[in-house]
Amino acid sequence: MPARFAVQERMHLNRSTSNSYNQALSTLLYWEDPVSWREAQTGLSYLLHRHRDRGGELFTMAAFIAGLIRSMDAAMENLCARTCPPCSNPCCARADVRYDFRDLIFLHCSGTGLPLGQTVSVSGGGACTMLGADGCTLPRVMRPFMCTWYLCPPQMDIVRADPEISFLPDWLKDVKHRRKALEAGFLEMISP
Numbered sequence: 463m464p465a466r467f468a469v470q471e472r473m474h475l476n477r478s479t480s481n482s483y484n485q486a487l488s489t490l491l492y493w494e495d496p497v498s499w500r501e502a503q504t505g506l507s508y509l510l511h512r513h514r515d516r517g518g519e520l521f522t523m524a525a526f527i528a529g530l531i532r533s534m535d536a537a538m539e540n541l542c543a544r545t546c547p548p549c550s551n552p553c554c555a556r557a558d559v560r561y562d563f564r565d566l567i568f569l570h571c572s573g574t575g576l577p578l579g580q581t582v583s584v585s586g587g588g589a590c591t592m593l594g595a596d597g598c599t600l601p602r603v604m605r606p607f608m609c610t611w612y613l614c615p616p617q618m619d620i621v622r623a624d625p626e627i628s629f630l631p632d633w634l635k636d637v638k639h640r641r642k643a644l645e646a647g648f649l650e651m652i653s654p
């Protein structure tokens with residue numbers, strides 16, 4: 463089953479939720495055009511508002527995840543400074559990275575801010591839309607998690623050899639598990 467339909471299957475959206483929100487959060491999962499992106503954000507805002515009396519734990523979980531990501535930022539930036547400037551094939555200029563459903567739940571629950579659009583245009587290909595002249599224009603906590611999760615081979619070599627940053631893979635796995643729990647909590651919250 464394609465991932466986007468698998469998510470639709472798992473969401474079990476409340477039947478009273480409007481059809482347009484259902485569609486925005488399921489069949490157009492990658493939200494590459496501005497309209498579907500805005501509809502997805504509106505749908506998530508609506509659902510969180512509708513269930514706000516049950517959302518406190520999710521907001522706490524998301525704030526903790528945001529703190530973990532921020533606490534890794536210095537080490538990640540240091541790693542990038544040691545590997546990215548001389549890189550002959552920068553991943554941000556070719557990566558097919560998109561915000562996924564879990565990213566959007568995290569962004570909405572953590573209140574870290576919402577990007578103006580998806581990282582890839584509807585036509586696809588080319589550099590990430592968030593890439594600026596001096597690198598990524600977004601704070602790490604607002605990027606798709608894949609951008610933090612992915613350590614390229616030269617970076618992994620450094621992580622393995624440098625005890626100062628060897629903690630990164632374990633921290634990344636921790637964030638990954640917490641994001642999964644956040645998504646599960648959100649789906650549970652909106653289930654009828």
Ligand code: SF4
Nearest residue numbers: 545546549552553614
């Ligand atoms: S993360 Fe790795 S692949 Fe991406 S730009 Fe830096 S060195 Fe290159």
Ligand code: SF4
Nearest residue numbers: 554590592593598609
């Ligand atoms: S969001 Fe930032 S880090 Fe991620 S691919 Fe785009 S430019 Fe690179």
